[in-house]
Amino acid sequence: MKVAVYSSKAYDIDSFNATNHDDSVEMNFLKVGLDEKTAALAAGHDAVCIFVNDIADAEVLEKLSENGVKFIALRCAGFNNVDLKKAKEFGIKVARVPAYSPESVAEFTVGMIMTVVRKYHKAYNRVREGNFLLDGLLGFNLSGKTVGIIGTGRIGLLTGKILSKGFSCNVIAYDVYPNAKAASEYGIKYVDTLEELLKTSDIVSLHCPLMDSTYHILDEKSLAQTKKGVVLINTSRGGLIDTAALISALKTGHIGAVGLDVYEKEEEYFFGDSSSKIIYDDNLSRLISFYNVFITGHQAFLTNEALHGIAETTLCNLKSLSQDGTSENLVEPR
Numbered sequence: 001m002k003v004a005v006y007s008s009k010a011y012d013i014d015s016f017n018a019t020n021h022d023d024s025v026e027m028n029f030l031k032v033g034l035d036e037k038t039a040a041l042a043a044g045h046d047a048v049c050i051f052v053n054d055i056a057d058a059e060v061l062e063k064l065s066e067n068g069v070k071f072i073a074l075r076c077a078g079f080n081n082v083d084l085k086k087a088k089e090f091g092i093k094v095a096r097v098p099a100y101s102p103e104s105v106a107e108f109t110v111g112m113i114m115t116v117v118r119k120y121h122k123a124y125n126r127v128r129e130g131n132f133l134l135d136g137l138l139g140f141n142l143s144g145k146t147v148g149i150i151g152t153g154r155i156g157l158l159t160g161k162i163l164s165k166g167f168s169c170n171v172i173a174y175d176v177y178p179n180a181k182a183a184s185e186y187g188i189k190y191v192d193t194l195e196e197l198l199k200t201s202d203i204v205s206l207h208c209p210l211m212d213s214t215y216h217i218l219d220e221k222s223l224a225q226t227k228k229g230v231v232l233i234n235t236s237r238g239g240l241i242d243t244a245a246l247i248s249a250l251k252t253g254h255i256g257a258v259g260l261d262v263y264e265k266e267e268e269y270f271f272g273d274s275s276s277k278i279i280y281d282d283n284l285s286r287l288i289s290f291y292n293v294f295i296t297g298h299q300a301f302l303t304n305e306a307l308h309g310i311a312e313t314t315l316c317n318l319k320s321l322s323q324d325g326t327s328e329n330l331v332e333p334r
Helices: 010-019 038-042 058-066 084-089 102-118 120-128 154-167 182-186 194-200 220-224 243-251 282-289 304-324
Strands: 002-005 026-029 047-050 071-074 093-095 146-150 170-174 188-190 203-206 230-234 255-260 293-295
Touching: 010 026, 010 304, 038 058, 047 304, 058 084, 071 304, 084 093, 093 304, 102 120, 102 154, 102 203, 102 230, 102 255, 102 293, 102 304, 146 154, 146 194, 154 170, 154 182, 154 188, 170 194, 182 188, 194 220, 220 243, 243 255, 243 282, 282 293
Parallel strands: 002 026, 002 047, 047 071, 071 093, 146 170, 146 203, 170 188, 203 230, 230 255, 255 293
Antiparallel strands: none
């Protein structure tokens, strides 16, 4: 099987080369992302391997199909960037990596909470300039605070467990599909409504997938329901938050701090270097300008363990699709 691997970075190449021990899967690493213009590069390949910001909409899928592509291997858990109905129409099967070291994202999430609450990033910059003043670095204890987890998949559960059992937080959660072991194994208590979670949480952390039902789950109305001074954390998908509404709430001082590892229009800038360019996205530039907003470039997944898990599962998916035309990690349209 020949595979065109789009949006390849050095760490992707290293992890796949270290994991691919036979020649049944031949990987052609491409730096460019997948879109309507670059779909032609998949000609002569049986499959494409894509990441979170690659585009696999109807137009792209049609071109992939015309070029003989039969399989799409997502090297991530989310699949919101793939038109699954169109993929099925074109006979293209889609597989994903449902879990890859959920600890990597959960631990990063807690680190992001600690950063915005205790202002590690500001202290680091000050000390490098010889400024040891503590003014403006006041934080608060996590112990005893209420943390609301929206979405209790593996990452959400592990995040809640670290905060509950490690920091003695009161962890509550909202999920349309509650986990029966959330309380006994993870120290998490469910609430009946999202509104209840928002009204009672000192910190809100997003861990749900991006779907039609969760798009802008935090919008002007829901943000207004949060406690004044709330800390918001998003290490899941950028589209979960209405950026314009978030900026408005920041400008009024309603939100205390924000930690973002994702952004709803990140595909234009994330995973690239814009240090010598102008950022034309006014919302992104505005967010970066806020003193109480901490943004990272979608790196929560980036650990040795996670990359190994992604490569291993992706290769297993590809080999299974090649041999049997199926995979235990197939994604079907709903």
